[in-house]
Amino acid sequence: MSASGHADGPRYPETVTTAESTARARTGTRLRSRIIRTTGTTFIVVAVLALAWAFVVWKWNDPFTSLYTRWQQHKLKGVYAQVVRTYHPIPLPRTKTIPVALEQQILATEARRYRRKAKVGAPIGKIVVPRLGLHMLLINGTDHDSLVKGPGRDVRSYMPGQGQLVYIAGHRTTYLAPFAHIDSLRAGDLVTLKMPYATLVYAVTGHDIVDSHDLAVLTSHNREVVALQACHPRFFATHRYIVWAKPIRVTFPDGHTFKPLT
Structure with missing residues (x-):
C-alpha cells in the first residue's frame, strides 16, 4: 500500500x-x-x-553514334561510285610536256565546275590520313546532318584544286570520330583527297588552336591550303584545333601527275 x-x-x-x-x-x-x-x-x-x-x-569513340556513321558511309559508297562513273573530266592536251600553269588552270576549272554541282550532304570524294588511320568518304557540308555521315567540307571554302582554302571539319568523340587524334599529326604527314577529277596529296605544315567563334580561319588567302578542324580539347567545344597542309602532288584520272606551284 x-x-x-x-x-x-x-x-x-x-x-x-x-x-x-x-x-x-x-x-x-x-x-x-x-x-x-x-x-x-x-x-x-x-x-x-x-x-x-x-x-x-x-x-x-562513341560506339552507338559510330554505328550510325558506319551505316551512312556504307550507304553513300554506292552513291559516290556512281558520281565517279558518270564524271567526265576535261581531256588534257596530247603533248609530251604540259606547263604546270596550264595543269593548274585545268585542275582549277574542274574543281570550280564540280563545286557548282555539289549538293550539301552528298559525298564528294574520299579523305585518307594514314597517321589517323582515316579512310572515309568526304561529305559536302559541315552542318549537323552532314557531319554525322563523315568529315565534311565547309561550303564557305573551296574544292580541292581551286587554289584556295579547303576547310574540312570532323567529329572528335562521336560519329566514328574521324579527327579523334588530330593533335597527333606532325609536319610532313600526308593528307590525300581523292576527287572524281583528281587525287591531291598534301603535307602537314603545322597547326593552330583558336577560339570556337573565330571565323577568320575561313578566310582564303589566294593559295591552295587544306585545313582539318576539330573541337579542342576533346569533350569540349571552347576552341578549335586546326591542322594546315600544303599541296605536294596532283594526279589526274588518266594517271598524269604534276607538282603544283605553291
Missing part, C-alpha cells in the same frame, strides 16, 4: 509504449543507414560507369 492508501500496480501500457518507441527508433535508424549506404553505393557505381564510358569514348 502506498501512503495515500492506494495499491501500487504495474504500469504495463507505459512500459510497452516506451519499448515500442525505442524499437521504432532503432528500425528507423537502421532504415536510414541502409538508404544512405545504398545511395552511396549507387553514386559510386554510377561514377565508375561514367568514368568507364568516358574512357571508352576517349579511346575508341
